Amino acid sequence: MTDYLTPKPRTRTGYTLAVAVTGVLLVVSTLLPWAGVEARSDLIGGGLTDDMRGIDGSYGIYTLVAGLAVVAFGVAGLMGRRWLAALAVLPAALAVLVLVMFLSDSTGGASLDFGRLLSIEPVIRFGWYAALTCALAATLTSLLTLLRRRTPS
Template sequence: MSEPTAPADGGPGRTAASLLLAVGVIVAGLALAVAALLPWAGVTAEFGVLNTELTHAVRGVDDGSGWFVAGAGVISMLLGVLGVVRNWLFTGFAILPGAVAAFSLAMFLTDPQGLADRLDFRIPGLVDVHPSIQYGWFAALLASVLVAAFAAAALLRRR
């Protein structure tokens, strides 16, 4: 275990582990912000006669939930930077935007109008239309969990 270094402002010392956790929050926050730009959902139409499929994708920022996730990613990065520059406690506060991002991702999956049920239809042998969750949603979920995990580890390390 490394020894704490005394910062110039006279605040509590930082260990290499606390700096590593802060950098982890920064990187995961960046991944969270970028994942909001990726495709989150789509509607796929498979045509049996032509043996082809057509997909229309929806990016995260095309919906209000995506903007919350992007904002949570930026705030996580800022808190991670403050954790490196100022105090380890800022790194721990990143658990809040990580939780907001996870909640926004869950809200994205809820469909109050039942649109997914109306888009899901099939004519055997001719066409099969169904909604799907794309890779960007899963990347955002993983990044939000990583932000929360790094932040929780920073908080638990100081108990």
């Protein structure tokens, strides 16, 4: 005879859903500006900037593919195989590595400074920070899916 007063264990889908959501956000962040070149002149009181989106370079394409893999693992985890959501740690960690490699390549550009006349320097834009945050969050949430699969309600 079943006891109706004891709570039934329910599955925890929060972390698995978070894996899928962070994967989608990682894909979206590849469309944002990652880097740029700023040229400023105090002499004329203005400046110019040229931005590069994530998908404009090979590192952004690799991050996009890793984000799509994270989404696929997250959706597979939501479909009932939670251990697949934990496998999203591989493409998410790869995306972190690719983003760090992009930063090391992007900051290698030389800055030119001619005082008040002209200053030219490379800059990192908000899209790169968003991509790094999403990749780290995807790594963390995919690891958290391994913790406890069932909790009492």
